[in-house]
Amino acid sequence: MELKTIQTPRVPVRYYEGGNGKPLVFLHGAGGIIPTDPFLDKLAKRFHVYAPLLPGYGDSQECSTLRDMLDFTLHTLDVVESLGLKDPILTGHSMGGMIAAEMAAVAHNDFTRLGLICPAGLWIDKHPIADLFAMLPYEMPAYLFHDVEMGTKLMTAGVALDNPEWLKGFLVMNARQMGTAGKLLFPVPDRGLSERLYRIKAKTLLVWGASDKLIPPVYGEAFKKAIKGAQLAIIPKAGHLINLEQPDELVSALGQLN
Amino acid sequence: MKFTWFNLMPWPYLPDDFREKHRSVWVDIDSRLFDAEKSHEVYNTYMDLLEYAGTLGFDGIGVNEHHQNGYGIMPSPNIIAAGLARRTKDVGIVVLGNSIALYNPPVRVAEEFAMLDCISGGRLVAGFPVGTSMDTNYCYGQIPALTREKYLEAHDLIMKAWHNPDPFAFNGRYNKLRHVNIWPRPIQKPNPPIHIPGGGSVETYDFCIDNTYSYSYLSFSGYIRGKALMQGYWDRVAERNAPDTSPHRAGFAQTICVADTDEEAERLYSEHVLYFYNRCLHVYAGFADAPGYRTIKTIQTGALSQYAPPIDGYAHLTWKDLIEGGHVIAGSPETVRQRMEELIKGLRVGNIFCLMHVGNMPKEKAMYSTQLFAEKVMPKLRHLYPEYADDGRFWCKPMKAQVTPGSLPRAEDAARLARG
Numbered sequence: 001m002e003l004k005t006i007q008t009p010r011v012p013v014r015y016y017e018g019g020n021g022k023p024l025v026f027l028h029g030a031g032g033i034i035p036t037d038p039f040l041d042k043l044a045k046r047f048h049v050y051a052p053l054l055p056g057y058g059d060s061q062e063c064s065t066l067r068d069m070l071d072f073t074l075h076t077l078d079v080v081e082s083l084g085l086k087d088p089i090l091t092g093h094s095m096g097g098m099i100a101a102e103m104a105a106v107a108h109n110d111f112t113r114l115g116l117i118c119p120a121g122l123w124i125d126k127h128p129i130a131d132l133f134a135m136l137p138y139e140m141p142a143y144l145f146h147d148v149e150m151g152t153k154l155m156t157a158g159v160a161l162d163n164p165e166w167l168k169g170f171l172v173m174n175a176r177q178m179g180t181a182g183k184l185l186f187p188v189p190d191r192g193l194s195e196r197l198y199r200i201k202a203k204t205l206l207v208w209g210a211s212d213k214l215i216p217p218v219y220g221e222a223f224k225k226a227i228k229g230a231q232l233a234i235i236p237k238a239g240h241l242i243n244l245e246q247p248d249e250l251v252s253a254l255g256q257l258n
Numbered sequence: 259m260k261f262t263w264f265n266l267m268p269w270p271y272l273p274d275d276f277r278e279k280h281r282s283v284w285v286d287i288d289s290r291l292f293d294a295e296k297s298h299e300v301y302n303t304y305m306d307l308l309e310y311a312g313t314l315g316f317d318g319i320g321v322n323e324h325h326q327n328g329y330g331i332m333p334s335p336n337i338i339a340a341g342l343a344r345r346t347k348d349v350g351i352v353v354l355g356n357s358i359a360l361y362n363p364p365v366r367v368a369e370e371f372a373m374l375d376c377i378s379g380g381r382l383v384a385g386f387p388v389g390t391s392m393d394t395n396y397c398y399g400q401i402p403a404l405t406r407e408k409y410l411e412a413h414d415l416i417m418k419a420w421h422n423p424d425p426f427a428f429n430g431r432y433n434k435l436r437h438v439n440i441w442p443r444p445i446q447k448p449n450p451p452i453h454i455p456g457g458g459s460v461e462t463y464d465f466c467i468d469n470t471y472s473y474s475y476l477s478f479s480g481y482i483r484g485k486a487l488m489q490g491y492w493d494r495v496a497e498r499n500a501p502d503t504s505p506h507r508a509g510f511a512q513t514i515c516v517a518d519t520d521e522e523a524e525r526l527y528s529e530h531v532l533y534f535y536n537r538c539l540h541v542y543a544g545f546a547d548a549p550g551y552r553t554i555k556t557i558q559t560g561a562l563s564q565y566a567p568p569i570d571g572y573a574h575l576t577w578k579d580l581i582e583g584g585h586v587i588a589g590s591p592e593t594v595r596q597r598m599e600e601l602i603k604g605l606r607v608g609n610i611f612c613l614m615h616v617g618n619m620p621k622e623k624a625m626y627s628t629q630l631f632a633e634k635v636m637p638k639l640r641h642l643y644p645e646y647a648d649d650g651r652f653w654c655k656p657m658k659a660q661v662t663p664g665s666l667p668r669a670e671d672a673a674r675l676a677r678g
Binding site for chain 1: 285395396399401402403404431542543544545548549550551552553554557558
């Protein structure tokens with residue numbers, strides 16, 4: 001995958017591009033894109049992948065005029081248009097899935113295939129989603145992984161809390177990325193999507209990790225019910241970060257949209 | 259120098275095993291630890307203490323705003339301030355302050371502060387904090403990365419509401435109001451003096467400098483650790499070519515305990531001070547600093563959140579550590595005077611917020627310490643910056659003739675009523 005820049009109306013956007021096949025847009029979750037994520041490389045073996053970073057993620061420029069759901073939705077539609085893509089397969093993970101669902105609801109004639117990987121965006125009182133913004137790094141693996149021990153190793157690799165420079169770098173990155181995510185997810189990750197899902201015309205595939213403890217699979221059922229004709233694929237031995245735990249299964253599921 | 263006697267209003271009945279059994283004193287503190295009937299006495303005792311300080315020559319008595327917090331049971335400082343305004347005379351009512359991004363619409367603050375200024379006869383000193391991340395983001399749900407923008411808009415709206423004599427429309431991003439025309443208006447013109455509590459944000463330094471507001475650093479880590487942060491502020495004052503370096507441009511909160519001797523201070527106060535540092539400051543780290551709340555610029559200056567505890571926590575700190583580290587200034591009047599002078603000169607601060615009721619300190623001890631400070635310490639510190647004694651920009655200007663509580667009806671009205 002190659003990291004490139006495209007000019008969009010509001011801000012230059014960084015995006016990963018690579019692979020062969022039908023064009024597929026992938027929108028990342030609140031954690032951004034980890035360069036070592038095996039999922040995107042595997043996805044690029046089946047699709048021509050475009051994975052834009054939200055402003056503030058990675059080394060990309062921030063955009064202070066993105067404040068609410070409509071801003072992010074229109075911005076990401078701008079990105080798709082700036083990339084010159086017509087009706088790409090639209091996919092997104094977690095927060096990215098929330099944005100993808102909004103795009104497919106707002107511009108409902110522009111997308112015919114939609115892949116939502118454990119998307120955020122709904123809220124069920126009986127199943128409150130844990131507060132990601134009040135979690136300490138060491139608490140996160142329990143919510144994000146099926147295999148918590150493996151997840152802990154992944155998340156703590158390279159962590160040097162006793163090194164002030166590392167800590168400062170981490171805090172800046174976290175403020176940029178999670179600060180941006182907070183505009184859509186804080187304090188409750190619901191910006192009214194449930195009232196717009198009826199508009200989606202795209203063939204929709206929902207993919208959920210069976211052990212997702214951040215946004216439990218009951219949310220998959222709720223999305224399935226709200227989007228006409230949607231299919232729900234449950235992947236065993238996967239938590240919220242299916243892309244890290246079961247990348248092959250995830251790519252294979254998304255293959256249904258090919 | 260201006261001295262304000264400040265009460266955070268801590269809940270004094272947190273159990274001995276609070277740290278072990280509970281993860282945080284703030285945000286998700288167990289509501290079952292609150293006893294409403296006991297609070298009746300707690301509130302009234304704390305208000306009595308504030309009123310008592312008002313009789314001893316302090317320039318101000320101070321209150322602040324916290325939410326869902328076991329060491330600050332004052333979600334609405336304006337309610338307390340209204341009570342104090344009625345029962346005191348000649349002392350500043352320091353509300354430090356209202357978290358203006360939380361009021362919807364923020365003209366509510368313009369109105370309530372105007373009411374307090376009118377009731378108190380022009381004694382209000384107003385504070386506009388951005389609010390801690392715990393209060394603003396985790397308790398009141400404001401989006402961290404948008405909090406400052408909303409705060410600045412609220413400030414703009416409040417100032418316009420105070421200054422503009424005619425109804426006006428306000429088309430903000432967060433507030434759309436067609437007819438802003440608050441009633442009543444403050445006595446102090448163009449507005450009460452304003453203090454901004456901050457925790458090291460560069461943006462807040464600039465905001466104070468640009469608007470001639472006093473910057474106050476309210477931390478619990480004391481004057482030795484506060485030095486670097488206040489120096490950052492004064493460096494910024496110099497960089498921005500502010501017209502003067504009046505010490506009244508800055509304030510500092512300090513925990514202070516006075517007794518006859520240093521030994522007596524330890525004997526009388528250490529358990530209450532340790533209660534505060536061990537139990538009241540037991541804040542879950544996940545609530546200290548929502549990502550996006552502090553700006554990148556502030557993080558890059560290296561300032562950790564003011565609520566980030568020392569790396570190894572407060573719990574192991576002894577009385578000796580707290581005194582030597584400057585967290586607490588305690589001892590005989592002479593010891594306290596010396597250290598206060600170090601603080602006032604070292605930090606260059608003209609406003610001291612004296613935290614003199616500490617943790618679960620009983621009323622009698624708080625009164626004893628307060629009286630000793632007022633009689634034996636404060637007079638010797640008052641004139642440390644004689645060249646700025648007349649700098650009135652950051653303090654209230656009360657009316658000359660204040661009414662006496664209970665003065666209605668006037669004699670002639672009463673006589674007329676009696677005649678029928």
